[in-house]
Amino acid sequence: MCLANKIRHLSIICLVPLIIVMPGAVSAKAAEQARAKLEGTVLNINKEAISEAELQLKHEGSGQKFYFKSNEKGEFSSPPIPAGNYNLTVEKEGYKSYTGELKLRSNIVQKINLTLVKEMTLEQEREEEAIAYFKKGTELSGENKIEEAIQAFQKAVELKED
Missing domain, CATH: 2.60.40.10 (Immunoglobulins)
Incomplete structure (x- = not known):
């Protein structure tokens, strides 16, 4: 084998690992990015x-x-x-x-x-609902809507009794 052929053969052998390594390096770089x-x-x-x-x-x-x-x-x-x-x-x-x-x-x-919102027990939820009905009853009575206010107050009392 002449020297030129040996160099060409050696160049091909050296390039093959680079070709194999390069795709891995590119995909590793892409994954990093x-x-x-x-x-x-x-x-x-x-x-x-x-x-x-x-x-x-x-x-x-x-x-x-x-x-x-x-x-x-x-x-x-x-x-x-x-x-x-x-x-x-x-x-x-x-x-x-x-x-x-x-x-x-x-x-x-x-x-x-x-x-995050605190979890409430069923009792705490009913308490809050009763308070909301009581406030609604107070608003309605202030607007002179007596029948509706009475219903709201009754609902508040029912929730507190259970």
Whole structure:
């Protein structure tokens, strides 16, 4: 084999690994660029931080799940995750769960604030409903709508008796 053929043969052997490695490097770079992040806070209705709230992001396409928690200030930050559409679930004992959908875009940190509402017992719900009827009765009596006011007061009393 002459020297020119050896060099050509050696060049081909050296290029083959580069061709094989390059597609992997390109897809790894593309995957790295397709990362997104979610940050925010979890608060109650009084704008107080809720710590240790459990957050779950579920990617709609792949079903892959990502879990993280809020800190003592109610702040959270997801790990870098693939961009795309997600279902977000936020849970904390003593509060109603939050569920929502969001779209995370590549190379963007999306910021959201979430408000969780305390769970109420059936007794607490009835108490609030009774108070609402009582207030309505008071308004109606002020408008001189006596019959309607009496009905509202009676409903408030019924709720309190049960």
